[in-house]
Amino acid sequence: MSDTLLEVDDLRVTFPTRTGLVQAVRGVSFSLGRERLGIVGESGSGKSQTGRAIMGVTPPQAEVSAKKLAFDGMDLLSMSPRERRALRGSRIAMILQDPKYSLDPVMTIGRQIVETLRTHEKVSKAEARERALAMLQAVQIRDPARVFDLYPHEVSGGMGQRAMIAMMLVTGPELMIADEPTSALDVTVQLDVLKILDKLVAERGMGLIFISHDLRLVSSFCDRVVVMYAGKIVEQIKASELRDAQHPYTRGLLNCMPRIGFERHPLPVLDRKPEWAA
Amino acid sequence: MTASITVEGLEVVFDRFRALKGVSLEVSEGESYGLVGESGSGKSTLLRAITGLAPVSAGTVTVNGKTLGKTRDKAFYREVQMVFQDPYGSLHPRQTVDRLLQEPLAIHGIADGEKRIERALDEVGLGKGFRFRYAHQLSGGQRQRVAIARALILEPSILLLDEPTSALDASVQAEVLNLLEEVRRRRKLTFLMVSHDLAIITHMCERLMVMQNGEAVETLTASQLIGHRVSEDYTRNLLRASEGFVRA
Ligand SMILES: Nc1ncnc2c1ncn2[C@@H]1O[C@H](COP(=O)(O)OP(=O)(O)OP(=O)(O)O)[C@@H](O)[C@H]1O
Ligand SMILES: Nc1ncnc2c1ncn2[C@@H]1O[C@H](COP(=O)(O)OP(=O)(O)OP(=O)(O)O)[C@@H](O)[C@H]1O
Ligand SMILES: [Mg+2]
Ligand SMILES: [Mg+2]
Numbered sequence: 001m002s003d004t005l006l007e008v009d010d011l012r013v014t015f016p017t018r019t020g021l022v023q024a025v026r027g028v029s030f031s032l033g034r035e036r037l038g039i040v041g042e043s044g045s046g047k048s049q050t051g052r053a054i055m056g057v058t059p060p061q062a063e064v065s066a067k068k069l070a071f072d073g074m075d076l077l078s079m080s081p082r083e084r085r086a087l088r089g090s091r092i093a094m095i096l097q098d099p100k101y102s103l104d105p106v107m108t109i110g111r112q113i114v115e116t117l118r119t120h121e122k123v124s125k126a127e128a129r130e131r132a133l134a135m136l137q138a139v140q141i142r143d144p145a146r147v148f149d150l151y152p153h154e155v156s157g158g159m160g161q162r163a164m165i166a167m168m169l170v171t172g173p174e175l176m177i178a179d180e181p182t183s184a185l186d187v188t189v190q191l192d193v194l195k196i197l198d199k200l201v202a203e204r205g206m207g208l209i210f211i212s213h214d215l216r217l218v219s220s221f222c223d224r225v226v227v228m229y230a231g232k233i234v235e236q237i238k239a240s241e242l243r244d245a246q247h248p249y250t251r252g253l254l255n256c257m258p259r260i261g262f263e264r265h266p267l268p269v270l271d272r273k274p275e276w277a278a
Numbered sequence: 279m280t281a282s283i284t285v286e287g288l289e290v291v292f293d294r295f296r297a298l299k300g301v302s303l304e305v306s307e308g309e310s311y312g313l314v315g316e317s318g319s320g321k322s323t324l325l326r327a328i329t330g331l332a333p334v335s336a337g338t339v340t341v342n343g344k345t346l347g348k349t350r351d352k353a354f355y356r357e358v359q360m361v362f363q364d365p366y367g368s369l370h371p372r373q374t375v376d377r378l379l380q381e382p383l384a385i386h387g388i389a390d391g392e393k394r395i396e397r398a399l400d401e402v403g404l405g406k407g408f409r410f411r412y413a414h415q416l417s418g419g420q421r422q423r424v425a426i427a428r429a430l431i432l433e434p435s436i437l438l439l440d441e442p443t444s445a446l447d448a449s450v451q452a453e454v455l456n457l458l459e460e461v462r463r464r465r466k467l468t469f470l471m472v473s474h475d476l477a478i479i480t481h482m483c484e485r486l487m488v489m490q491n492g493e494a495v496e497t498l499t500a501s502q503l504i505g506h507r508v509s510e511d512y513t514r515n516l517l518r519a520s521e522g523f524v525r526a
Binding site: 041042043044098141142146154155156157158159162183184185186187188189190191194198213214215216217219220221252253254256257258259260261263265266267268269270 | 292295314315316317318319322363364417418419441444445446447448449450451452453455456459460474475476477478480481491503504515516517519520521522523524525
C-alpha cells in the first residue's frame with residue numbers, strides 16, 4: 001500500500017443525448033491520500049458523476065476517459081468488469097446520494113446489511129446479524145432490533161441514510177466515496193456519523209471523498225476541499241482556509257448560507273458569470 | 279391572533295411503535311412555525327398526520343377552526359398543501375410541468391386554471407419556457423420550484439414544508455428560501471416547516487418546537503434559540519452541533 005490511494009488525472013464523463021453531448025465532468029484532476037477530501041459545488045456541477053466514475057458505476061451510455069485513474073497503483077480503466085466489481089464493495093465503497101433509491105424496497109434493512117457483509121466475508125448468519133446490529137447501533141439508530149426488521153419505506157429519511165452508511169461501512173473499505181451522506185440527518189447525528197468516518201480515516205487509514213453542499217461541515221471536517229463548477233475544478237484549497245477562498249463562486253457559496261444570529265432578508269444569491277464555466 | 283393549526287395530544291402508532299406520543303402545538307394565522315429535532319423523532323409523521331396520511335390513534339387536529347376527523351375532504355386540500363423534501367421523488371419525471379400543474383386544478387374542478395398556472399410559474403421564477411418541459415429535464419432547484427408552484431396553485435392558506443431545501447446546494451437553497459419568504463408575505467400564508475438546519479429555522483420561523491423520540495422537548499422563539507436561552511440539554515446539544523465538526 002502506498003501513501004497515494006487514488007490518482008485522478010484529466011477525468012472526463014460524457015453523456016450522449018438527443019441534443020448532443022453533455023460533458024458532465026470536464027478534465028478533473030486530484031490525488032487522494034489517507035485523508036478527508038471534500039468536494040463541493042453547485043447542483044449539476046459534476047460531483048456525483050466524478051464519484052461514480054471512480055467507483056465504476058457510471059450509467060452505461062456515458063463515456064468515461066482519463067489520462068490516469070488509479071487506485072492503489074492499479075489502473076481502474078483497463079480492468080475487467082469482474083475485477084472492478086470485486087474492488088467495489090470490498091476495497092472501495094460509495095454511499096450514494098439518494099438512500100431511498102439505493103436501498104432495495106422489498107428487502108428489510110437488516111437483511112440488506114447482512115447480505116452485503118456475507119457477499120464479502122465468510123461469516124455465519126448469526127455473526128452477520130450481530131455485526132449488522134452493531135453497525136446500526138454505531139450510526140446511532142435507536143432500537144436497532146426494531147429497525148433491522150423494517151422495510152425502507154417504514155424508516156424516516158435520516159434512518160434510511162444511516163442504514164445505507166451502515167451497509168457501506170460494514171465491510172471496512174479502504175476508499176470511501178460518500179455522496180451527501182449526512183444531508184438528511186439532524187445535526188447531532190450528523191456529527192456522530194462524521195466521527196465514525198473520521199475514526200476510519202485516522203485509525204485505519206481509509207481515504208475519504210466527502211461530497212457535500214454544506215460548506216460549514218466540509219470546512220470543519222475535511223482536510224482539503226475541491227470546488228467544482230460546470231464539470232471542472234475551479235479551486236482546490238485547504239479546508240481550514242475555505243473562509244479565505246479566492247474564487248468568486250466559492251465566496252458566493254459561502255456567503256449565501258443562512259447563519260444563526262445574522263439576519264439577512266432576502267439572502268444573497270449567486271450572480272453566476274459565464275466565464276466561470278470557461 | 280387566531281389559530282391556524284391546533285394539534286392536541288396527537289398520538290400516532292405504527293404496529294406497536296408509538297411514533298408520536300401526545301404532541302401538542304398551536305400555529306397562529308400567518309405565522310411561520312419550525313419543527314426541529316432528532317432524526318426519526320416524528321417530524322414528518324406530524325405533518326403527515328395533519329394531512330391525514332398517518333394512523334392517528336388519539337388526539338385532535340384543528341385547521342382554521344375546524345376539527346378534523348379521520349379523512350380529509352377536497353376542501354381541506356384547498357386550505358392545506360404540503361411540499362416534500364425530495365424534489366426527485368415528489369414529481370413524476372415523465373410529466374411536463376404543465377401537466378403537473380393541471381392535475382390539482384382538474385381534481386378540484388377549477389375554471390381559471392390558465393391564469394393560475396401563469397401566476398404560479400411567474401411567482402416561483404420559472405418563465406413560460408419551462409411550462410412544457412419534462413420534470414426529468416429540470417435541475418433540483420427548478421424541480422423544487424415546480425413543487426412549490428404546484429402547492430400554491432390551489433391557493434391554500436397553509437403550507438406544510440418538510441425539509442424543502444435539504445436536497446439543494448447552498449446557492450439554490452438561498453433562492454428557494456427567498457422565494458418561500460416572498461410568497462408567504464404576498465399571500466399571507468401560514469407555514470409549518472421541518473428542517474434539521476437550525477440556521478434555516480431561525481431564518482424562516484418566528485417560533486419552533488424541538489422534538490425527540492416522538493415528543494416535544496421544548497418550544498422556543500427564534501430569538502431565544504439565537505440567544506442560546508434554552509432550557510433543555512438536547513436543544514443545547516443541537517446548538518453546539520450546529521457549529522460544525524470538532525476533532526477530539
Ligand atoms: N443520465 C444523464 N443524461 C444526461 N446528463 C446527465 C445524466 N446524468 C447526469 N447528467 C448531467 O451531468 C451533470 C453532472 O451531474 P451530477 O449528478 O454529477 O451533479 P452534482 O454535482 O452531483 O449535482 P447535485 O448537487 O444536484 O447532486 C448535470 O448537468 C446532469 O444534468
Ligand atoms: N410506515 C411506517 N411503518 C413503521 N414505522 C414507521 C412508518 N413511518 C414512520 N415510522 C417510524 O416513525 C418514526 C418517526 O418517523 P418520521 O419520518 O416522522 O421521523 P422524522 O422526525 O421526520 O425523521 P427525519 O429527520 O429522519 O426525516 C420512525 O422511527 C419511523 O421508523
Ligand atoms: Mg450529486
Ligand atoms: Mg422526516
